[in-house]
Amino acid sequence: MQKLFRQLLNSSLADSARVAWLCTVALTTVSAAGQEQASAPKQAGQPPLDRRAEVLPPNGLSLVKSLVEAQSAETPAGEDDPMAALFRDPKGSIWSSTLGGRQFWGDVHFFHHFRIQKNVFTGHYRLLDSHDRRLASGTLEACHSALNELRKKDNIPSMSGTVVIFVHGIVRSSKSMSTLARLAEKHDMTGLEFDYPSTQIDIRDCAEYLHQCISGLEGVEKIHLVVHSMGGLVTRAYFEKYHDPRIGRLVMLGTPNQGARMADHLKGTLLFKTVFGPAGQQLVTDPEGVIPSLPIPPCEFAIIAGVRGDGKGWNPFIAGDDDGTVEVSSTRLPGAADFITIPVIHALMMRDQAVGEHALRFLQTGSLRADGQNEPILKVDQKLPPPPESPRD
Incomplete structure (x- = not known):
């Protein structure tokens, strides 16, 4: 020195x-x-x-x-x-x-x-x-x-065809989404791994970076998004002010749509404030906070939640099954076209083969499952369509 x-x-x-x-x-x-x-x-x-x-x-x-x-x-x-x-x-x-x-x-x-x-x-x-x-x-x-x-x-x-934008979570980077991006390329879609300063600015400011990238995609016919953790909240914040008609489908991976209880426990600590920055303070479950004010995505979207599979989860500090960071109940968001749980921890969802297969299937078909049977999360005023009538003899 x-x-x-x-x-x-x-x-x-x-x-x-x-x-x-x-x-x-x-x-x-x-x-x-x-x-x-x-x-x-x-x-x-x-x-x-x-x-x-x-x-x-x-x-x-x-x-x-x-x-x-x-x-x-x-x-x-x-x-x-x-x-x-x-x-x-x-x-x-x-x-x-x-x-x-x-x-x-x-x-x-x-x-x-x-x-x-x-x-x-x-x-x-x-x-x-x-x-x-x-x-x-x-x-x-x-x-x-x-x-x-x-x-x-x-x-x-010029660019053309279908693009999939991959949005990482807080403290992570676009490199964490590289496995999913390569999978998209195998399905003849251009995978773009989006980076944003997740630990330096708040969620709505992060969404402004996403807006600039989406609006600048000239020549592209269709845009899908696959988002992990806080990346889903950044995407919802994007929809608060913007909407590009080319946006097709969205898949959320472990997004704390109802807030993260771990953030409730840690928000006051110096280490959490230092590492996670302004956006980390917005991840709480406060009913008057940022997350409840974010809109439901206006596009067709699905949710994949990580679980342990025993009903208790990995994390003893949060209730119910969880992926070690976010409880399953927090990932749920009314209006989702499909929902599924997969035994995987939060930090590894983006690199899990089953998660990738389900996500890409939804982008292509609108269903997470191979049999096409969706498990939608209904809005308060929404009802399931009646089952098809059985053929008469």
């Missing part, structure tokens, strides 16, 4: 900015997003990850702001954003490999497997490819311009 500070004193401003950022990273604890990245299978041809400039703790924000202000005076001619200069090496090229921005960045635009992300603290943008390599950095306009140049250079066709 002393060596790093000596470098800060003896280096040029641009070099000092990078070293200071590295100091900030060194003092930051490993985030859940970093753990997700480490455990995720590497894609073929993916280069070694460069962990520079990837995490920015709240207490490091003032440092970065001061660096940006200082760097503005030395921004090269033609550079429209001083943040981009902070990411450049002495030769002028943007550092390429990243961790993908699992907690402090949010996706705002998809084009095939390219994505534009926004930094939740600094507000600047970057363009990543499918291997999380940074291709451009700066303003939103600059990133869109770089993407358009790539489209022309490589003659990349």
Whole structure:
């Protein structure tokens, strides 16, 4: 660490900015997003990850702001954003490999497997490819311009067909949804793993990131969603203000639609507040809270809940059967076209083969079960349709 500070004193401003950022990273604890990245299978041809400039703790924000202000005076001619200069090496090229921005960045635009992300603290943008390599950095306009140049250079066709957006839960990342995304690709659907800063902003602000991604999907005919845990609440918050007519079906995995009792127990603790952030405080079962105010999805949707299968569940602190985190009763939401329980714990639902098969079946057929027999959750004023009449002799 002393060596790093000596470098800060003896280096040029641009070099000092990078070293200071590295100091900030060194003092930051490993985030859940970093753990997700480490455990995720590497894609073929993916280069070694460069962990520079990837995490920015709240207490490091003032440092970065001061660096940006200082760097503005030395921004090269033609550079429209001083943040981009902070990411450049002495030769002028943007550092390429990243961790993908699992907690402090949010996706705002998809084009095939390219994505534009926004930094939740600094507000600047970057363009990543499918291997999380940074291709451009700066303003939103600059990133869109770089993407358009790539489209022309490589003659990349417009998007089309059916897209499935996978929305992770709190503290998790898009990497947790990769198994489901690959399954969607096998069924001729484009799987897009959506990242948002789940631990840094509240649920409704998370929904704004989702809105930007959905509205920017030009050329796509149909959009489905598969959402895990708080990702389902983010999606419901999206429907509070927006609705895209292309949205077809939605599958919720372990979403606490009635609130999470574990959040009731933990909301006052410093650790919970620090790790789960503003959205974590909104996961409670308070009847006057955020969750009861969220709308029922206007599209056709199904719910998959994890259970132990003994009626008691895994977690002794919550009543009834549960997946270790969310009780079955909390996942239920009136208006669901289908409902099923599967013996799986909350953290592993997205990687469970049975969960994936049921979810993809619903997207394709409208039923979770192979026999097509649905178990809907009725609204208060809704009645089951009468059974079909038996054929007369």
